[in-house]
Structures are given as C-alpha cells and as structure tokens.
Amino acid sequence: MSDAHVSDTHLPVAHQFEDEDQQFKSYSLGMWVFLAQELLFFGGLFTAFIVYRHMYLDAFVAAHHKLDWTLGALNTTILLTSSLTMALGVRASIMNRWRATIGWLIATCVLAFGFMAVKYVEYSSKFEHHLWPGGDFQFNVEGVDAGGAQIFFGLYFVMTGLHGLHVLIGILIMAWLAVRVYRMRNQVTDYIPIELAGLYWHFVDLVWIFLFPMLYLVG
Amino acid sequence: MSATTSIEQRGSVNYLNCDYSLKSWLITLDHKRIGLLYLIAILIFFLIGGSMALLIRYELLTPQGDFLLSDTYNKTFTMHGVTLIFFFLIPSIPAVLGNFLLPLMLGAKDVAFPRLNLLSWYVFMAGAVLGTIALVSGGVDTGWTFYTPLSSTFAHGAVVLAVSAAFVAGFSSIMTGVNFIVTIHMMRAPGLTWSRLPLFVWAHYATSLIQVLGTPVIAITLFLVGVERVAKIGIFDPNLGGDPVLFQHLFWFYSHPAVYIMILPGMGVISEVIACFARRRIFGYDFVAYSSLAIAVLGFFVWGHHMFVSGQSMYAGMVFSVITFLVAIPSAIKIFNWTATLYKGSIHLAAPMLFALSFMGLFTIGGLTGLFLASMAMDIHLHDTYFVVAHFHYVMVGGQIIAFLAGIHFWWPKMTGRMYPEGMGKLSALVTFIGFNLTFMPQFILGYMGMPRRYHSYPEEWQVLHVLSSAGASILASGFILTIGYLIWSLWYGDKASANPWGAKGLEWQTPSPPPTENFATKPVVTEEAYHYTPELREEEKEYEHV
Numbered sequence: 001m002s003d004a005h006v007s008d009t010h011l012p013v014a015h016q017f018e019d020e021d022q023q024f025k026s027y028s029l030g031m032w033v034f035l036a037q038e039l040l041f042f043g044g045l046f047t048a049f050i051v052y053r054h055m056y057l058d059a060f061v062a063a064h065h066k067l068d069w070t071l072g073a074l075n076t077t078i079l080l081t082s083s084l085t086m087a088l089g090v091r092a093s094i095m096n097r098w099r100a101t102i103g104w105l106i107a108t109c110v111l112a113f114g115f116m117a118v119k120y121v122e123y124s125s126k127f128e129h130h131l132w133p134g135g136d137f138q139f140n141v142e143g144v145d146a147g148g149a150q151i152f153f154g155l156y157f158v159m160t161g162l163h164g165l166h167v168l169i170g171i172l173i174m175a176w177l178a179v180r181v182y183r184m185r186n187q188v189t190d191y192i193p194i195e196l197a198g199l200y201w202h203f204v205d206l207v208w209i210f211l212f213p214m215l216y217l218v219g
Numbered sequence: 220m221s222a223t224t225s226i227e228q229r230g231s232v233n234y235l236n237c238d239y240s241l242k243s244w245l246i247t248l249d250h251k252r253i254g255l256l257y258l259i260a261i262l263i264f265f266l267i268g269g270s271m272a273l274l275i276r277y278e279l280l281t282p283q284g285d286f287l288l289s290d291t292y293n294k295t296f297t298m299h300g301v302t303l304i305f306f307f308l309i310p311s312i313p314a315v316l317g318n319f320l321l322p323l324m325l326g327a328k329d330v331a332f333p334r335l336n337l338l339s340w341y342v343f344m345a346g347a348v349l350g351t352i353a354l355v356s357g358g359v360d361t362g363w364t365f366y367t368p369l370s371s372t373f374a375h376g377a378v379v380l381a382v383s384a385a386f387v388a389g390f391s392s393i394m395t396g397v398n399f400i401v402t403i404h405m406m407r408a409p410g411l412t413w414s415r416l417p418l419f420v421w422a423h424y425a426t427s428l429i430q431v432l433g434t435p436v437i438a439i440t441l442f443l444v445g446v447e448r449v450a451k452i453g454i455f456d457p458n459l460g461g462d463p464v465l466f467q468h469l470f471w472f473y474s475h476p477a478v479y480i481m482i483l484p485g486m487g488v489i490s491e492v493i494a495c496f497a498r499r500r501i502f503g504y505d506f507v508a509y510s511s512l513a514i515a516v517l518g519f520f521v522w523g524h525h526m527f528v529s530g531q532s533m534y535a536g537m538v539f540s541v542i543t544f545l546v547a548i549p550s551a552i553k554i555f556n557w558t559a560t561l562y563k564g565s566i567h568l569a570a571p572m573l574f575a576l577s578f579m580g581l582f583t584i585g586g587l588t589g590l591f592l593a594s595m596a597m598d599i600h601l602h603d604t605y606f607v608v609a610h611f612h613y614v615m616v617g618g619q620i621i622a623f624l625a626g627i628h629f630w631w632p633k634m635t636g637r638m639y640p641e642g643m644g645k646l647s648a649l650v651t652f653i654g655f656n657l658t659f660m661p662q663f664i665l666g667y668m669g670m671p672r673r674y675h676s677y678p679e680e681w682q683v684l685h686v687l688s689s690a691g692a693s694i695l696a697s698g699f700i701l702t703i704g705y706l707i708w709s710l711w712y713g714d715k716a717s718a719n720p721w722g723a724k725g726l727e728w729q730t731p732s733p734p735p736t737e738n739f740a741t742k743p744v745v746t747e748e749a750y751h752y753t754p755e756l757r758e759e760e761k762e763y764e765h766v
Binding site for chain 1 (some may be wrong): 322327328329330331332333335393396397398400401404405406431432433434435436438439440443446450451452453454459460461462465468469472742
C-alpha cells in the first residue's frame with residue numbers, strides 16, 4: 001500500500017520568510033520559546049506546592065494517601081504511550097505517508113481521551129469523599145491539620161486541572177491536524193505543524209512526569 | 220526637504236494609503252499597521268489612567284478627604300495603576316514602536332509570526348474590555364498589586380474581572396515577546412550580525428525575555444486569586460492555612476522584572492536618539508548592549524526587595540538588597556555611556572534629543588532613589604510612603620513615558636510621513652520636564668517626612684507640598700495634551716517628511732516615509748556597524764532644514 005503520488009516537493013513559504021529553511025527554523029524556535037513560557041506558567045504552581053509541602057509536611061503526606069497511585073500510574077503509562085504514537089506520527093509525516101500520519105494522530109487522540117477518562121474517575125471519587133476543597137471539605141485524620149490537607153487538594157485540583165486543560169487543547173490540535181493532513185493528502189505533507197504539535201505534546205507529557213511522583217508517590 | 224522627494228512620495232503606494240477600509244485595518248497582518256492599532260488603543264488608556272491621576276491630585280489639594288470619599292479614592296488609585304501599567308506602559312514602546320520598527324531595523328518584510336501579532340492585539344483588546352467592565356461595574360479597591368487576603372477575601376467590587384483583565388492582557392504581552400525573540404534571531408538581513416544590531420533591538424530582545432519568562436508567573440498567580448474568590452479554593456487565604464506572603468513572592472517575581480519591561484525599551488529609544496543627534500558612534504556599544512541583558516537577568520533575582528517589611532528572613536533580605544544594588548551597575552553603564560557619547564559630539568537640540576536629555580536626568584534620579592529603597596534600614600522608614608511613589612514615577616513616567624515621547628517624535632516622520640511642528644515639540648519637552656519635576660520632587664520630601672501612599676487625607680503641615688505637586692500635575696497634563704494635539708494636527712498639516720529627515724543611520728531610514736507595505740523595494744544588505752555617524756551632516760543628508 002503506497003501513499004498518493006506527489007508532484008510538488010516544496011512546502012509553501014509565508015510572505016515574510018525568504019525560504020523554507022528560515023520558515024522552519026522560525027516556527028521551531030517560536031515553539032521552544034512558547035514552551036519556556038509554559039514552563040514558568042507551571043513553575044509558579046510547583047513553587048507553591050514546594051513551599052506548602054514544607055509548611056504542612058504531615059498534612060501533605062496524609063493527604064497524598066487519599067490519591068490512588070494505581071490510577072496515576074495507569075495514566076502515566078497512557079500518556080507515555082501517547083508520546084510514542086505522537087513521535088511515530090511526526091516521523092510518518094516527515095516521510096510523507098499521510099495514511100500512517102492520520103492513524104498515529106488518531107491513536108494519540110484516543111490515548112489522550114483515555115487519560116481524561118481516568119481523570120474523570122479520579123475526580124468523581126474525590127468529590128464523593130468530600131475532598132473538593134471548595135465545598136464542604138472533610139478530612140479527618142488523627143493529628144493532622146485539615147487546613148494543610150485542604151491546600152494540598154486545592155493545589156491538586158488546580159495543577160491537574162490546568163494539565164488536563166492542556167491535554168484537551170492537545171486533542172483539539174491533533175484532531176485539526178488529522179483533518180488537515182487528509183485534506184492535503186495529494187500534496188507534500190506539511191510536517192512542520194505536526195512536529196510543533198509533537199513538541200507541545202511531549203511537553204504536556206513531561207509536566208505529568210513531574211506531577212505524578214510529586215502528588216501521588218512522594219510520602 | 221527637497222520638492223522632488225515629496226512629489227515622488229505623493230504618487231507612491233505605502234502601508235497607509237494602500238487600502239483605506241476599516242476592514243483592511245482590522246484584519247491587517249502588517250506589523251506597521253498593528254503598531255498603529257496599538258498606538259490608538261494605548262492612547263485611550265493613557266487618557267483614562269491620566270484622568271484618574273488628575274482626580275487623585277485634585278483630591279490631595281486639601282488635607283481633608285472631601286472630594287473623593289475613601290472608597291472612591293481607593294478605587295481611583297487602583298484603576299490609575301492597573302490601567303497605566305497593564306494597558307499603557309507595558310505595551311507602550313514594545314507593542315507600538317517595537318512592532319513598527321523591529322522588522323524595518325532588521326531589514327525584514329515583517330515579524331516572524333504576523334498572525335500571532337494581530338492576535339496579540341485582539342487579546343490585548345479583550346483584556347482591555349474586561350478592564351473597562353471592571354471599572355464601570357463597581358471598580359476595584361485593592362491597589363494594582365492585588366495583595367491577598369485583601370483581594371481574595373475582603374475586597375468588594377470587581378476583583379475577578381480586574382485580575383482576568385490583567386491575566387488576558389498578559390498573554391498578549393507573551394505573544395509579542397515570543398514574536399520578537401524569533402524575529403530578532405531569524406529575520407535579520409544579510410550582513411546584520413548581532414554586533415551590528417541597533418541598540419533598540421538589543422533592548423527589545425532583553426524586554427522580550429522578561430515578557431516570556433515573567434508574565435506566565437503573574438498569570439498563574441492572578442489565576443489563583445481568581446480561583447480563590449470564585450471556587451473558594453484557598454491557596455493564599457490564612458483562614459485556610461494559606462500564606463498571603465507567598466502571593467507577594469509570586470507577584471513580585473513577575474512584577475519586578477515587569478518594571479524593567481517598563482524601562483528597557485525606553486533605554487533602547489534613547490540610544491538611537493542620542494547617537495543620531497550627537498552625530499557620534501555610541502560610546503561602548505557592547506557594554507550598552509549587554510547591560511540590557513544584564514538588567515533583564517538580574518531583574519529576576521531582586522523581587523524580595525519589595526518585601527523587606529513583610530516578615531521575610533533578614534538574611535534573604537540582605538541577599539535581595541545586594542543583588543538590587545548590582546542592578547545599578549548596568550543602569551549606570553548606560554547613563555555613563557550616553558554621556559560619553561555626547562562628549563565632543565555635534566549636538567543638535569531637536570525635540571527628540573530634548574526628550575532624551577530629559578530622560579537621562581529623570582532616570583538618574585529615579586534610579587538613584589531606588590538605591591535608597593534597596594538598603595534595608597532606609598526602606599523600613601520609606602516603605603509604602605510617597606518616597607516610593609515618587610521613585611517609581613521617576614522611572615516609569617520620567618523614564619518610559621518621556622522615552623516613548625522621544626521615540627514617537629523621532630520616528631513620527633517615518634510612521635506618518637509628516638513632520639511634527641518642531642517648535643511645539645521643543646515646548647512640549649520643556650513643559651513636561653518642568654511639570655513632571657514639580658509633581659514628583661515634592662513627593663520625595665513628603666515621603667521622607669512620613670506621608671504614606673494610598674491615603675486621601677493628611678496633616679495640614681504637608682499641604683504646601685501637596686499643592687505644589689498638584690500644580691505640577693496640571694502642568695504635566697497640559698504638556699501631554701499639547702503633544703497629543705499637535706501630533707494629531709500634523710497628520711494633516713505637518714510638512715511632508717523625506718525618507719531620512721534626521722540623516723540617521725539604520726535600515727528604517729533607507730526606505731520611504733511612510734514605508735511601503737513590504738518595507739523595502741529590494742532586500743537590504745548591511746555592510747557597516749550601527750551608528751556609523753560622522754560629526755557633520757554629509758551633503759546628501761542636508762535635506763532636513765530644521766536641525
């Protein structure tokens with residue numbers, strides 16, 4: 001099975017650029033600078049977590065036992081696998097194989113949905129057990145400051161919530177890219193947006209790699 | 220100006236006359252038009268924020284708090300700060316002059332991401348609309364700093380709207396920063412090496428680094444304040460075990476570097492203006508260039524000097540104090556090098572140069588008084604007094620706004636194709652200088668005597684100084700209104716500008732005024748360093764009669 005025949009081997013160059021090379025390097029640098037911004041965006045929250053963990057060590061340890069690390073580990077596996085499928089998608093697009101590209105993009109979307117489904121299960125159980133810090137928060141562990149635990153869950157929801165928002169945005173981007181690749185299937189695959197989306201997706205994965213041990217594992 | 224140039228230009232198509240429809244402006248991808256869109260937007264916010272300043276100064280004419288009641292007064296100074304910082308000063312030079320000039324200075328057709336550039340303007344306007352709604356739907360009384368727990372628990376009014384406005388506007392600032400970094404790295408004309416870049420570009424590179432690395436931290440901090448108010452998830456609320464001082468740490472981690480977003484671009488403008496009107500190569504180019512980066516980097520490690528009296532550890536305070544003193548070094552390098560550039564220069568006192576000289580004096584005072592505040596013992600006495608108010612107004616107004624005016628006058632012919640009236644320009648430089656000093660010099664004394672900021676009543680013995688300050692504010696306001704007036708007048712009645720009315724160096728002067736949409740007819744090639752000035756105007760540069 002071979003992909004469609006391709007006649008034109010050049011990508012379109014936007015008016016502000018001189019050539020394909022300058023265009024590719026600019027987009028790529030732009031994405032890295034954007035990711036640096038993202039790093040600082042999450043950085044504020046990580047700082048807050050470290051400060052409060054230091055202030056309320058006992059409460060944070062007690063609170064983290066309420067998280068289900070098996071679900072967290074499952075999500076880590078799902079997300080790492082999705083990074084692999086994304087990387088394969090980028091490779092397929094560079095090799096100009098549009099069917100494979102769409103396939104890997106859809107696989108990544110499906111895994112991302114899987115991640116959100118597990119997150120939904122986790123969130124629901126937290127609500128059931130009155131661990132949502134905004135409403136009637138209940139946390140009764142002997143000798144532990146419930147206020148500290150409330151902050152733990154505040155940070156838990158804000159951090160995983162923002163991360164989840166990034167996952168949702170990733171799903172939208174990948175779905176859009178899949179449609180775009182299909183529409184342009186008879187031309188050279190414009191792999192730049194797919195490569196940039198790949199960078200973004202690996203970053204989202206990387207944030208989770210830090211969130212998972214910090215929230216679920218460290219006791 | 221020769222008659223042939225103007226005839227030639229009248230017939231030519233440029234970025235302004237290529238399409239007059241409103242739609243062509245609202246969907247434009249041209250960096251020059253986007254710069255002008257920003258100019259119009261920030262002018263509106265300048266007028267709003269400036270009017271609030273006048274209300275504040277009017278209230279402070281008398282010792283009694285009678286014109287504005289306490290609540291209204293708090294809302295007035297809050298919206299004064301929020302409007303002028305987030306919606307005027309931060310975008311002022313980068314988004315207007317930077318947008319307009321960077322691609323021209325680099326010899327490029329546009330910025331690297333024109334669509335992102337336009338998006339940044341719409342995001343900015345969305346933030347601005349939120350801010351305006353916050354203003355008319357009850358206002359905010361927390362001060363522009365939104366300190367918790369006042370902002371998260373106790374404050375009345377539209378805190379969530381106001382922090383959302385700053386949050387959204389922050390993303391427009393990030394977009395501009397990303398765009399500029401990539402543009403400067405990737406879009407330079409052949410031969411334009413880093414060591415040949417105009418210092419305006421270096422300053423914007425440093426500014427962009429701060430915008431990209433600092434702004435997300437305040438975004439997340441303001442987001443948490445909003446979450447705390449709306450969803451009652453306490454991160455900073457002491458009732459829930461939260462730490463309000465953490466808010467201050469996160470807030471100043473951005474907001475101190477942000478102060479340098481509000482001065483570095485101004486320094487870039489001054490380097491261009493000084494070199495041109497002293498007709499000398501800038502003294503110590505490398506030092507001026509790298510001092511911008513040094514200010515940007517050091518700026519990230521001084522936030523604790525806002526918290527000397529917030530219960531921060533004394534040893535942390537000492538470290539922050541020392542690093543703050545270090546910022547004085549790159550700042551002083553700039554002032555010294557500009558002064559050395561003037562030495563034996565062939566100085567022409569055109570209006571942009573007068574503004575630039577005014578900047579040098581005012582910024583020096585603003586910077587040096589910063590050192591008073593950086594020493595912990597002094598700061599305990601001066602913290603939250605009018606001394607602080609005067610200090611940062613000397614940097615933000617005396618620095619950035621004066622530099623903005625220097626830049627607007629300097630590049631006005633390039634942006635609009637018209638000369639501003641030179642006599643009026645000189646008058647404006649003089650009036651703003653006098654008005655500014657009269658407004659804020661008495662505030663140093665008031666602060667030293669103990670007048671706290673954010674109060675609308677005060678003991679009677681301070682009335683003379685307050686009256687002086689209010690009188691100065693009215694002079695300063697007349698200066699600004701005069702400037703806005705004659706600049707708008709010049710759009711129709713100003714002399715036609717030639718391509719290079721100042722005989723200035725830099726690629727932006729090698730294309731017609733106003734430039735064509737694609738900036739350059741042929742791709743420029745750079746063969747010499749920046750600021751290759753000769754003491755006297757060369758024959759071909761003598762077209763400008765006003766100098």
